[in-house]
Amino acid sequence: MLRKLSLALAVSCASNGMAWAAEAPLSTLTDLVSVYQEAVDNNADLAAARAQYGAQKEVVPQARAGLLPNLSAGADLNNTRTELDQPAMTATRSSTVYQATLSQPIFRADRWFQLQAAKSVNEQASLQLSATEQNLILQSAEAYFNVLRSQDNLASTKAEEAAFKRQLDQSNERFDVGLSDKTDVLQSQASYDTARANRIIAQRQVEDAFEALITLTNRQYNSIQGVVHTLPILPPAPNDAKAWVDTAAKQNLNLLASNYAVDAAEDTLRQRKAGHAPTLDAIAQYRKGDNDGLGFTNPSPTGQRYGGDAEQRTIGLQLSIPIYSGGLTSSQVRESYSQLTQTEQQREALRRQVVENTRNLHRAVNTDVEQVQARRQSIISNQSAVDATEIGYQVGTRNIVDVLDAQRQLYTSVRDYNNARYDYILDNLRLKQAAGTLSPEDLQALSRYLKPDYNPDKDFLPPDLAQAAAQQLRSRPAQ
Structure with missing residues (x-):
């Protein structure tokens, strides 16, 4: 008789018989804060940004020199x-x-305004460096959680492959004893082959994700700590889009840097006008x-x-006393007027973009909260659908295609659930970056919900759902 395949059993098969890598010792699992620290110490883009700031801040002593003996x-x-x-x-x-x-x-009025413009440029460069440092926090989190996302995706894909392999074996057994025809075997074989191809792709995606992490930090990683399923999924605080937009208008680093860019352009215009003095x-x-x-x-x-x-x-x-220089000074004044207008419009465009991003991310976080809860429930619902479809298949009211589709939907819901979790984490960080409040302490807070002995093949599914699936398997007699 056909034996039912629960989600818990498929996970067990995948983690025991198809593990893509040996479980790493606890000491080799790297946490999020360590990855970020490695990025701070070794990231080439950050080092280049610091060097660029070191060069740009020299405009102040160079401009001041024009007023000194x-x-x-x-x-x-x-x-x-x-x-x-x-x-x-x-x-x-x-x-x-x-x-x-x-x-x-x-x-020397022109040199005085040149010094004021240089000070604004220096402040702008300092804020741009701070924005780059802040962006590295988000980059580190994105690279880290993309690895976990790909690992969980691989784990669920392996579990799906194991489920279809078991379904194929059962179809062969039923065909051998005359309980089904060759079509069931071929359908099961096709589903298994597709799952196997998807698992190969998922394996490559894990390796690609680790490669991105290596590029970011210039360090080699074998495994990293994963997020426990008890991570609180809460709306943003305060849950008010206007409050977040107001904070972004005051603290967004790129927007603050654009303010100094306008100040520098204004002082440059004054410098050009002073060419007549x-x-x-x-x-x-x-x-x-x-x-x-x-x-x-x-x-x-x-x-x-x-x-x-x-x-x-x-x-x-x-x-x-300058009298006439061939129209050079007047031309430079007109040029500075245009550059000031350009800088002001760029600031306005950036302000609008920051407002849009902040509002969108606020909505995204709230949507993610609902998505995680809905996706979590969909796993249970799809598991029940698999059970019901298998019963229908046994009594002849459903065919093998229905069974395979139900199982496929089950593992799709698992992947959607994990994707929703990681989207929630990253959208929260992106919202804080848009508001200008993102800091390393946010990574420290996330680290409290990392599991030191995380094993993707076992931990990609919430433990209570796995237990519920196992209990469901025990509560129903084998058919």
Whole structure:
């Protein structure tokens, strides 16, 4: 007689007879926080972002230098040969002059606004680096839970393969004793072959997910800790989309960085306009050398130069009034106006996108909460459907196709349940990132619900559902 195949039995078959890898020792299971720490220490994108910030923050001292004193020193060494035709004579004169010049800007409006723009650029770069660091938190979680998602998908696919293999064996037994025809065997064989192909694909997806984790952290992983099924599935707090949007408007790092980008563009425009303003510098110069080099003449009626050393000290103010530079300054002002408009519109576009993302993610989390509960119940419902269909098959009211479809729906519901769980976790983190509140503490909180001895082949299904399936199997007599 046909023996019924419950979900618990299929899981047992899959975990005992078709495990894709040996169960890893407890000490080799890596947790979420460790993966994130490895990413912080080894991620190439983060290292590049830090180096980029190190370069960008130098714009402030470079701009400040234009307002600070400028001291230079130098020397002139000359050898001059002079030849005269009338009267014919040749004279050679050598001169050596040492000089030092100190310049202190007094009024440089363009350089002042350049410094203000540089400070805004520095703040923008700092926030962009913080956004990259925050995004690494989400990237680490996505890579981590994608591994768990693929492992659970593989486990359920193996359980499905085991179920269809057992169904194929039972169809062969029934065919051998004349209780079914060849069609049942062929249908079972087709379902088993499809499940086997799906299991091969699922195996590759696990390896791909681990590869993404390795790329993120530059570390090798054999296995990671999984999420227990007792993880609380709760609506976002507060469960008010407007509150989340208001928080995002104040704390979203990319949006805050765009504010400084607008400030920098405004100061750059002021800098360009200041190109029409006069400039005033204080100049102090000291020169020492022989008299020929300095160009002094002997205070004699003949005006004859004389040799010897001399010193020259000069202190004064240098005023420069720009009058016309070929239209360069006016063109730069128009350019800055356009760039300011561009930056303002980019900020507005980003603000709208942040609002949209925040609202969408808020809805997504609430939907995920309902999805997890519904998918969990669908496993029980589909298990009951499998039992009822198998009974109908035995009494002749259902055919083998109905049985196979019911089993297929059962394992699909298992995969949908696990996908809903991981979507809930990641959408929560994405919502916090959109609001600008995502931090490593969120990963710490998730780590409390990780199972140190997690085995995907056994733990992909909630234990209470597996127990319910086993109890259901024991409560019904074998047919």
